[in-house]
Amino acid sequence: MTDVAERRYHHGNLREALLDRAAAIVAERGAADLSLREIARDVGVSHAAPRRHFPDRQALLDALALHGFERLGAELAAAARAGGRSAFRTRLRRCAAAYVRFATQDAALLELMFAGKHREPDGPLHDAADAAFATVVAVIAAGQEAGELRPGDPAEAAMVLFATLQGLASMLTGGMLDGTTPEAAVRTSVDALLDGLRPR
């Protein structure tokens, strides 16, 4: 079945094939030893072929990051949708769990997504990031309107929430929380954020 595709001079879908293979390698071995030549070999193409689609290594990494934001946005949106009629705390936990799941399962990809972002404040990566997080910000805004959260800028509360989840994911992938399950850690963190560490 693939014989035909592999034989002809034009691959037909090289860009996608390169991205797929690159994503797999990043997922298993991290972005550091991602080699353009290795990907080209795996896909069955000459070492310089990727150049037509990605002028340099960074361009490929950027494309991976962009795709990552799209996937993350979709998963966060799905989590927000799924808990649409639940209590606010439940919805928020669901979103938080979705984020931490993504961040731990695809830790190297997430690192890539964050690493590339700080270069251009107005690039497509920034827009993609904003879009990805938008649904969760909306959940927070809804919580404020329902009186479940203190009123204020939803972006500020979202900042604290994402910071916590991002750090939690860091610690999980770093092996610093081997004693607990990710689910328990997420629950503890979200509850601590909502209720506060002080006695009420």
Next chain:
Amino acid sequence: MTDVAERRYHHGNLREALLDRAAAIVAERGAADLSLREIARDVGVSHAAPRRHFPDRQALLDALALHGFERLGAELAAAARAGGRSAFRTRLRRCAAAYVRFATQDAALLELMFAGKHREPDGPLHDAADAAFATVVAVIAAGQEAGELRPGDPAEAAMVLFATLQGLASMLTGGMLDGTTPEAAVRTSVDALLDGLRPR
């Protein structure tokens, strides 16, 4: 003055010189393009000389990470000491600010410290990390005894705190919080964590 040292066959302090130069390079350009040969050139030694002190690139990175934990621990301890007689909230803010300062000023080093950690659960890096965080855990325990925090495992509260600070630092270095100063972000986060996002 350095003429003598540079001329003789034995460098005299090559290991330290290599670490210093490596730390500087990591700080300015990140750990990714740290080249043993470049460091050797900069220090004025042949390209294979570092091998006597660091068998491979990773060994040098590990040494850098270890040194980083020692510095971080010292700064956290200093922050905890400085606010010794202040109100609990003030002491905690001070520690938080110290951590975020370290994490943002030496972002690449911190990444290195966390990245290397998940390989050996009982290695020297783990011990160094525990030691670095110990003083802040002690501050939290003191807060619990003083009734400023809900009673419980101080390590659990510390987990949420460090997760938040770690994530905050990520977002700051990622350029996602350009609108606010680091100090303001730290204050907002610590207060949110103590008081909770819910109305009281």
Next chain:
DNA sequence: ACAGCATTGTTGTCACTAGCTACATTGTCG
């Protein structure tokens, strides 16, 4: 139908890196 052209591959090369082995120099200790 087909000539011309942009696209998308290929091969070849350069400069660089990490890691290795063999060898040279130095300081130290018996």
Next chain:
DNA sequence: CGACAATGTAGCTAGTGACAACAATGCTGT
């Protein structure tokens, strides 16, 4: 003072990213 361990050097291999020149392919306008 001679042997030896520590520490440095030179040279090699294999792999990489970037680039340039060239070849195959398929599309497009006449």
